[in-house]
């Protein structure tokens with residue numbers, strides 16, 4: 076490794092880490108240190124010189140070799156030492172929103188070590204599917220810092236929110252592949268809040284990154300369109316017995332529900348709020364649906380539907396657009412169907428699905444909808460979701476008995 080090389084620490088050597096953020100950082104001249112709890116992945120990252128990223132677009136045989144990476148176990152002292160290295164000037168994460176609280180403890184220890192070593196400023200960007208994910212991480216980090224560390228971190232560390240978009244499904248290694256190889260779609264978009272970076276290192280110029288002063292528009296467009304449509308496809312697809320997203324989106328009924336939710340409901344609200352051009356937004360929706368239909372991704376419904384309680388949180392991909400649509404007095408019928416389908420998502424090895432089903436059983440569906448969505452029993456939005464739930468229950472029963 077050249078002595079002057081810039082280094083980045085990336086938490087989470089999973090799909091998006093190895094398939095998106097890691098390769099972009101390497102392309103931009105960074106040596107990437109992956110930090111993960113999974114010791115096998117870390118061992119392989121240190122044993123192998125490189126791994127491959129395969130572009131899974133129709134008619135694409137493209138593949139990229141990713142080298143100049145290494146790994147540390149995120150629970151070992153190595154990660155704290157890495158933070159104290161002045162060559163490290165960027166920390167990114169892709170571990171899942173629910174894990175941010177855990178890695179915040181390690182990041183706080185790392186920042187303390189960095190302050191003691193006088194190793195200078197750095198930026199932190201959490202690349203999780205969530206609005207204000209890096210601000211959330213910052214709050215958790217601050218809960219683990221002393222007052223002196225807090226003052227130093229305020230001055231030296233930039234915490235920038237972002238929007239991150241590339242579909243990276245779990246990869247099924249074929250002959251000749253290694254467990255580190257990963258398959259991704261060609262499309263990607265990474266948009267970062269420029270204002271939050273300026274305080275520390277203005278030189279975050281990465282290939283493939285877009286800096287913006289209007290992140291809210293990008294993140295809401297992405298989460299309330301792509302992730303909203305993805306979730307509805309997964310939950311309705313699950314009920315109709317599909318196992319992959321491309322299969323589910325080819326089902327006309329599901330596709331039209333998704334298109335209606337995205338274009339006429341949440342999307343119409345987004346256009347009102349952010350002044351998006353109607354034609355450009357329509358193209359964005361169609362491109363999104365075409366991305367779901369990519370048969371080479373074979374993205375599993377259980378990956379996209381994972382953690383339904385997180386996806387049903389207020390401000391997330393389902394209720395976020397529903398509330399926004401109501402604010403602009405727009406319909407929510409298709410969104411209500413997607414939300415209702417989430418309440419029927421029953422996957423035994425998904426803890427949040429099990430907890431959700433338990434809540435529905437214990438409280439009854441009426442109360443569960445009211446508590447989770449915040450729409451009171453008897454009001455219009457609540458009734459729409461409840462009616463859709465009862466309609467979908469019939470499909471579900473039919474599908475199960477067939």
Ligand SMILES: NC(=O)c1ccc[n+]([C@@H]2O[C@H](COP(=O)([O-])OP(=O)(O)OC[C@H]3O[C@@H](n4cnc5c(N)ncnc54)[C@H](O)[C@@H]3O)[C@@H](O)[C@H]2O)c1
Pocket residue numbers: 086087088089090091092110111112113149169170171172174177178202203204239240241242243244
């Ligand atoms: N896969 C996608 O299409 C995609 C696209 C955009 C954004 N995202 C977001 O990226 C994040 C990661 O998603 P993914 O699909 O890569 O998941 P993944 O499960 O493939 O990867 C997560 C990685 O985090 C590691 N991890 C878990 N707990 C950890 C801890 N305490 N410390 C360090 N590492 C830990 C896991 O071992 C795993 O390697 C999520 O927030 C997701 O919403 C995913």
Ligand SMILES: O=P(O)(O)OC[C@@H](O)[C@@H](O)[C@H](O)[C@H](O)CO
Pocket residue numbers: 204239240241242243301302305306378379380381382
């Ligand atoms: O990662 P989640 O669980 O928040 O959402 C599942 C998918 O919708 C998501 O991972 C998409 O593939 C991704 O957001 C595409 O950019």
